[in-house]
Amino acid sequence: MRTLVIGDIHGGLRALHQIMERAQVTPKDTLIFLGDFVDGWSQSPQVIDYLIELKTTHNCIFILGNHDELLLDWLTKTKDNKLWYQHGGEATVLAYSAVSSETIKQHIEFIQSLQNFHIDEHNRLFIHAGFTNLNGVDYEYFPRLFYWDRTLWETAMSLDKKMRKDDVLYPKRLTLYQEIFIGHTPVSRIDQTVPVQMANVWNVDTGAAFKGPLTIMDVDTKEFWQSEPLPSLYPTEKGRN
Numbered sequence: 001m002r003t004l005v006i007g008d009i010h011g012g013l014r015a016l017h018q019i020m021e022r023a024q025v026t027p028k029d030t031l032i033f034l035g036d037f038v039d040g041w042s043q044s045p046q047v048i049d050y051l052i053e054l055k056t057t058h059n060c061i062f063i064l065g066n067h068d069e070l071l072l073d074w075l076t077k078t079k080d081n082k083l084w085y086q087h088g089g090e091a092t093v094l095a096y097s098a099v100s101s102e103t104i105k106q107h108i109e110f111i112q113s114l115q116n117f118h119i120d121e122h123n124r125l126f127i128h129a130g131f132t133n134l135n136g137v138d139y140e141y142f143p144r145l146f147y148w149d150r151t152l153w154e155t156a157m158s159l160d161k162k163m164r165k166d167d168v169l170y171p172k173r174l175t176l177y178q179e180i181f182i183g184h185t186p187v188s189r190i191d192q193t194v195p196v197q198m199a200n201v202w203n204v205d206t207g208a209a210f211k212g213p214l215t216i217m218d219v220d221t222k223e224f225w226q227s228e229p230l231p232s233l234y235p236t237e238k239g240r241n
Contacts, residue, residue, distance in 0.1 A: 041234050
């Protein structure tokens with residue numbers, strides 16, 4: 001019985017199939033998806049279809065990502081967002097042109113059911129982006145930061161590795177949870193393609209929206225499995241730039 005965490009998928013269903021097979025996922029495993037299921041590659045609707053079906057056979061926890069919120073805005077309000085189009089939304093809009101109204105209704109319900117975060121019995125936090133309140137996620141004044149914040153990851157990256165947790169200058173946010181698992185900010189920004197740990201924060205977004213692979217990781221052992229880089233799975237598409 002494993003707990004497996006999955007990074008940002010961004011419409012890459014073929015990559016999702018690969019990591020499920022390579023990690024030999026079974027219904028005994030708990031699967032925690034960190035959000036951003038859509039935007040980038042051409043199969044965003046099919047990714048959501050797959051996850052809805054997966055939940056009927058596996059123990060799944062689905063976290064809300066910022067791109068999922070952007071899609072929900074478009075599906076429910078026909079909200080025009082040119083910046084979203086430039087960051088993967090255009091591929092999603094094109095893909096949904098072939099989706100039935102009944103399926104769209106199911107997808108809206110799925111996105112509305114997504115959790116802002118998950119804390120397990122070992123005090124490990126799973127969240128798409130981060131949080132800012134020094135007392136933790138239960139005290140956050142601005143819940144949208146759960147899927148938009150980058151300061152948590154930036155704080156973890158900038159921390160002096162010699163600093164102890166009992167140091168008065170040690171960031172309090174990094175003392176509240178045993179470990180924190182995030183996506184949102186691809187590790188390709190620091191020239192990495194595998195999960196990266198900074199302080200007690202694990203970043204599992206390995207750049208699947210761009211030129212990297214999709215990753216699934218065992219949160220206990222830290223063993224991980226990856227897909228092929230997404231451009232090789234979608235050779236006629238550009239993904240996100």
